[in-house]
Structures are given as structure tokens and as C-alpha cells.
Amino acid sequence: MNIQDLSARIECTELILETPAGNERGELKAVAQEDAVPYFSPRGRRIVHFIGSGMMGGREKQLVLIAREQTRQFAHQVTVVFQNPAGPNYEALLDHTDIRVISLKSPNETSLRAAIQTLRLACQHDVAFLHSPRIPFLLGLWLANRPVVYRLSGLQMSAPWPFQRAPLKPDEKSAMTTSKVTHLKPTSAALQHPAKYVAVRIRRLIRWLLFVNFLRRRAVLVLVNSNFLKSVGQREYGLSDEKLLITRSGLDASLETERLERARKGTQRDELFTIGFVGRLDPRKRLDRLLQAVAPLVHAGSRLRVLIAGDGDLRRPLEQLAVSLDIAAVVEFLGTRRNPYDVLSLCDLFVLPSDNEAFSNAALEAMFAGVPVAVFKDGCGTAEIIASHQNGFLVGDIEELQKLIRELLSCRDDCRHIGQQARRSLETLGLTVQNQVRMLNERIAGILQKNGNCLHPSNNAESAKRVLTSLHQQKGKQS
Secondary structure, three states, X not given: OOHHHOOOOOOOOOOEEOOOOOOOOOOOOEXXXXXXXXXXXXXXXXXXXXXXXXXXXXXXXXXXXXXXXXXXHHOOEEEEEEOOOOOOOHHHHHOOOOOEEEEOOOOOOOOHXXXXXXXXXXXXXXXXXXXXXXXXXXXXXXXXOOOEEEEOOHHHOOOOHHHEEOOOOOOOHXXXXXXXXXXXXXXXXXHHOHHHHHHHHHHHHHHHHHHHHHHHHHEEEEEEOOHHHHHHHHHHHOOOOOOEEEOOXXXXXXXXXXXXXXXXXXXXOOOOEEEEEXXXXXXXXXXXXXXXXXXXXXXXXXXXXXXXXXXXXXXXXXXXXXXXXXXXXXXXXXXXXXXXXXXXXXXXXEEEOOOOEOOOHHHHHHHHOOOOEEEEOOOEHHHHHOOEOOOEXXXXXXXXXXXXXXXXXXXXXXXXXXXXHHHHHHHHOOOEHHHHHHHHHHHHHHHHHHOOOOOOHHHHHHHHHHHHHHHHHHHHHXX
């Protein structure tokens, strides 16, 4: 075996590969001098992910899967940092991995101590991924001389934050009819404490200015998961096309298959046509559109039911809306479910009525379960991967959704066929976490080489050994 067979491009002063005679395993040993020349390698780097919340949501799950795949595919040393303690749901994803998990345990988002910890951690790694615009993270990474990759979230789609009310209060009538964030007006409670009101606005303004300048000046790459979110980055933040990279969310097939099979063992489909939704119940999801589309069909005698899994500020208003529409008997609010396939395996159709969402991981899970997805065209990045009546359905308004459901009620076989097409299209479109990480790794390696970023030359020996060991293990598995 020679060096040319290795995919890692390692430039060292001295690199010796030893294959002892008679050793069938062909153990690789790499010896590199401590003062070796710095190298640009797509493998063996030290990466740190800063995640703001320890709560497990679709977005947080996606970030942990990326971190896990970086260790598996490219032998990176990965550290995941939470500002709050990580929730128990992360344990299953991080189990049997070499990922180091750190909780800063700083409830105060402006903590100077957390900023110092962030700075120290960033300086111990080659590349930092930032997934939350917390002030300690921004300050610490601004001071650290390390390349930073920021993942823009759908939660930062509207600007500027300091002058907006978000989320809308559940008792407001407008919360049921729009997801657009309204301009903030002082409430009676705020007028009773004007100093506190002004202080909060000033802190939000400082955070906003720091965040925008961080994206423009310090971030070497900003990740977005749809063309819809990319346009937001260009319009709201003034980011260049070169700095923005579209990496669509993806699934880990082995992990999802296990969860799906586990869910199917204890469930059995009902004769009723079942419409499902999985996600947080907030204004952006526009679940009022789903309920309004279903109501006339129920009143006309159609046999169907609606399963809504998730929780949030709008659960009670949505329950009240179901009562006012006289469809409470067919709408079930199931609360938060740890395994979404417990619900998806019962569904004939998954409806995503959002009108202001970057991309939906729940829609990908529905497609993986073989359930066709109906998506509204207005303002949802998920619509970009749907070819109507091929791997899903695109609707323009409530009337079109109502017409679609009426058609599917009489031809459930077509619904199943399109669901199978949806499952196959995930692989065709490359919507896997493995493909996402591979694309991301190539782009970052190119950026580091272009910028001449030769970090931590004293660790070439350790990195080389880790890379070669990983490659040898992969070769052993293939044989």
C-alpha cells in the first residue's frame, strides 16, 4: 500500500508507513515529526459546534447528526457545546461516538464567563460551527482567530429583531390568521416599567448589530437549507452569493429505518383517511389553514380524521378553533411525541400548511415513511423539493387543499403510490445527512486552503495517525 492510495493529502517532512511481514491486518503506523510542515487535509480536523439550546427539536437533531457524521466519514475530532445542559434525547444520538459534549451552564445569555469559555474552546479547534446567535458565542468567536461557519435558521428570517414582537401571544386573534411578525408596540405592562422596556430593546439592538456584523465580517461561510432562506440572507443581511451555501437538511437512513420499524410494530392503520401533522404549534405553521380546509369535508359526511402531534403556544387556540368549526370530534391533539413515526405510520397524507418556514424536517420524515406531503406554495422552502403529483402535492390556498383531500379520499391507492415515489426521491435528491456533510467538508477544505489557514502545525503527528487509522478501518470493513 502506498501513499497515493490514501484519500487524505498529507504533506509532512517525514511520513513512514510500516506493514510488518506476516501481519494480515496490515496495521498502519504513521510517524510524523512534531515540527512538520502544516498541511491542508479534508480529514482529521478538530471541529467544535456551538448550539444554543439543550432542547431536542428537528433543527437541533439535524445539527447533532451532522456532528456525528463528521466523526464517521472524515475522522474529525468533534466537540458539541450547549449553552444549557443537553436534554436526554441527545444521548441516543451521541451514544457510541467519540463526540465530546460540553454544557456551559450559563443561564444568562450575556454572561461574560460564557464568552470566555467560548473563546477558549474555539482556540482549541481548527473550525467552529455556530448554530445560535447567543451573545457569548458571538463575542468569543469574534475574538478567536478561527474560521467560523454559521448555520442560518428559519427563526432569523425576519429583521430587525429588536423592533418586532415574536412570538405572537396565543390570546391574540391575529395569531390564528398570520405568521408575520408585527412591529412591537409598548403594552400597558411595559409602560409601567419603562426603564426595563428600554433596556430590553437596547439589548436586542446590540445583539442584532453584533450578529449582522459577525455574519458579514467574521463568518467564512453561511449555511442555508433552501433557496427561500438564501434569498432572505441576501435581502435581510446583505450577504454575498459566494458566502452562502445551500445544504439541504437530510436524514440518516439507518437511524430512521430503525425508528420507523419500531413504530410500525405497535401500530395498525385505521380505515379512516388520516391526515397528519408533526411539529411545533406556533404561528409560522398556520395550522388554522388545515382545520379550515377539513371542516367542510367533515360537515359533508367524509370519513376522515386529523392527527396533530406537537406542542406550543397555539395549542389551546387551535383546540378552540376546532370546537368553533365543529370538527373537534375528528381532530386529535397528541402532544409531543419522541418518535414522530408513531404518528406518521398511521397517516395517509401529511400536510405542511406553513407560510413562512425555511425547510421542514418533519416533511422529510413523512416522505421517508412513504407518506405523501401536501405543501403550500407561499413561503416554504420545502416546496422546492416537491414535484406536484409526482413525489407530493403543491397547493396554493385553502380551497386547493380541500379539493386535493376530497380527491384522495376516493383514490387512496394513488396516495400510496405517490408516497412510495416520495421515499425514492429522497435518495434521488441527495437528501441524506451523509451527502450534506460530504458537500460541506469539501467546501470548508477549499476555504481553508484558499485562505492559507494552516492551523495547529504541532498536531500534525496526532492528526496523521488518526486519519490513517480511520482509512485502514474503513478498508478493513470493505474487505
